[in-house]
Amino acid sequence: MRVLVTASSKHGATVEIAAEIGRVLREHGLETAVMPLEDVTEIAGFDVFVLGSAVYAGRWMGEARRFADRHAGELAAHPTWLFSSGPVGDPPKPEAGSAVKLDDLITRTRAREHRLFAGRLDRSRLGLGERTVVRMVGAADGDYRDWDDVRAWAGAIGETLETALARPAT
Numbered sequence: 397m398r399v400l401v402t403a404s405s406k407h408g409a410t411v412e413i414a415a416e417i418g419r420v421l422r423e424h425g426l427e428t429a430v431m432p433l434e435d436v437t438e439i440a441g442f443d444v445f446v447l448g449s450a451v452y453a454g455r456w457m458g459e460a461r462r463f464a465d466r467h468a469g470e471l472a473a474h475p476t477w478l479f480s481s482g483p484v485g486d487p488p489k490p491e492a493g494s495a496v497k498l499d500d501l502i503t504r505t506r507a508r509e510h511r512l513f514a515g516r517l518d519r520s521r522l523g524l525g526e527r528t529v530v531r532m533v534g535a536a537d538g539d540y541r542d543w544d545d546v547r548a549w550a551g552a553i554g555e556t557l558e559t560a561l562a563r564p565a566t
């Protein structure tokens with residue numbers, strides 16, 4: 397069983413979450429490739445997908461939306477999990493219900509689950525336009541990623557896949 401963990405990231409926070417998910421899945425003995433979405437040229441040969449994106453203005457990044465659209469059929473035919481990295485601050489904002497709407501994508505990819513993780517906002521990495529938006533909405537600067545949350549989620553996926561592998565083929 398080969399797992400692909402891939403994510404679209406603008407400023408690096410989301411690919412680091414993907415890397416941590418990959419580490420946990422490998423600890424579960426799963427053959428796991430981790431790569432930024434722009435490096436994925438071929439998805440044939442993978443049996444499980446964990447696909448993520450940073451959230452900007454309430455949406456996944458365009459590259460991630462296009463990838464999911466293009467491969468929706470293959471994703472739907474395999475176990476697929478989705479994740480997003482977005483809300484910042486303590487408590488994180490926007491709140492879970494309004495950070496990103498992925499209902500359509502979840503339906504089309506038949507994703508087992510979508511998990512929203514808190515993100516990182518580092519003003520020093522942002523362009524002028526982004527800084528203006530961030531100032532306007534009063535978003536909090538800082539790294540709010542919760543690595544225990546990420547590892548727990550990845551661990552649950554690892555256990556699900558281990559159980560599937562242990563089940564005798566019928």
Ligand SMILES: Cc1cc2nc3c(=O)[nH]c(=O)nc-3n(C[C@H](O)[C@H](O)[C@H](O)COP(=O)(O)O)c2cc1C
Nearest residue numbers: 405406407408409410450451453454482483515516
């Ligand atoms: C201009 C701008 C708009 C953002 N819009 C949202 C948003 O609508 N919802 C959200 O949850 N997070 C939003 N964020 C926060 C980012 O998604 C978060 O910081 C994320 O972890 C960044 O990931 P990246 O470093 O991989 O690009 C926004 C950040 C910026 C700079």
